[in-house]
Amino acid sequence: MREFGQFLKVLRVETGLSQRELAKLSKVSFRQIQRIEKGQCDPSLGLADLLFKQFRVELKPLYEEPDWGFLSSIGWPMIDSYQQKERAKRVSWTRVSGEIIYAAKYILRNRNEFSDDRHFDAMKALLFALKTHYPTKFRELEAILGPKFLKPYELAEIRGRDIKLRNISLGRLYKYLS
Numbered sequence: 001m002r003e004f005g006q007f008l009k010v011l012r013v014e015t016g017l018s019q020r021e022l023a024k025l026s027k028v029s030f031r032q033i034q035r036i037e038k039g040q041c042d043p044s045l046g047l048a049d050l051l052f053k054q055f056r057v058e059l060k061p062l063y064e065e066p067d068w069g070f071l072s073s074i075g076w077p078m079i080d081s082y083q084q085k086e087r088a089k090r091v092s093w094t095r096v097s098g099e100i101i102y103a104a105k106y107i108l109r110n111r112n113e114f115s116d117d118r119h120f121d122a123m124k125a126l127l128f129a130l131k132t133h134y135p136t137k138f139r140e141l142e143a144i145l146g147p148k149f150l151k152p153y154e155l156a157e158i159r160g161r162d163i164k165l166r167n168i169s170l171g172r173l174y175k176y177l178s
Contacts (some may be wrong), residue, residue, distance in 0.1 A: 004048060005037040006144045007101070011055045011094050012037075025054050057098060066103035074099075074176050075129065077168035078122045096176060097141055100126065104145070108152060124153045125165030126173075133170055134177050 012022050019037070023030040028051065035041045036051075043051065072078055074096050104127075107119050127150065130138040142150060155162055 003101075003144050003146070004043065005039045007098070008033075008051060009037045010097070010140060010144065011052075011057065014092065014094050015055060017054075022051070022054060026051055055094065057094065066106050067099060068103075071099055071103055071126075073172065075126050075169040075173035076103075076122055077125050077165040077172075078118060093137065093140075093177070097137070097144070100141065101145060104149075104153065108149075120153075121161075121165065124155060125162060126169045127153050128155055128158075128162060129166045129169035129173055132166070134173065137177060 012019070017025070019033045020030050022028075023033050026033075028047065032041070033051075036043050068076065068078070104123055107123055111117075111120060127138070127141075130141065
């Protein structure tokens with residue numbers, strides 16, 4: 001649950017709240033907020049949901065699929081019908097990073113159930129784009145997930161297809177991160 005605490009801290013800092021202000025808003029003790037952010041305790045699902053609601057972020061069940069359409073609109077190099085109809089509006093990095101983290105975990109957890117590696121390759125390309133062109137944002141993800149978690153998404157060698165997918169990601173990410 002250490003990554004939950006790190007993600008909570010990113011949300012809190014990005015919105016300009018102090019730990020005391022978050023504690024007051026959520027009616028959770030200041031000390032509890034500190035312990036969660038340091039990874040010293042695991043919040044219950046109810047407490048996690050309560051804290052996330054302060055930032056208008058919903059807690060998704062582990063079995064629920066990521067929002068592939070949203071991911072596609074912000075840099076996921078796969079086309080789907082959602083993307084053709086609607087583009088994502090300007091959104092916060094918190095929403096973008098939350099969806100990327102959720103999708104990365106979902107893909108690794110369910111990799112054997114996909115009929116091909118397109119989702120896995122698309123995530124590798126998106127992370128490659130972030131790492132090479134938005135290193136600060138990539139380091140934020142790495143701080144939340146940890147380098148061991150991102151290891152399966154590293155490119156052993158860079159092929160033409162990887163560069164093509166990265167360029168698709170960059171074209172979409174540019175709208176949200178520049």
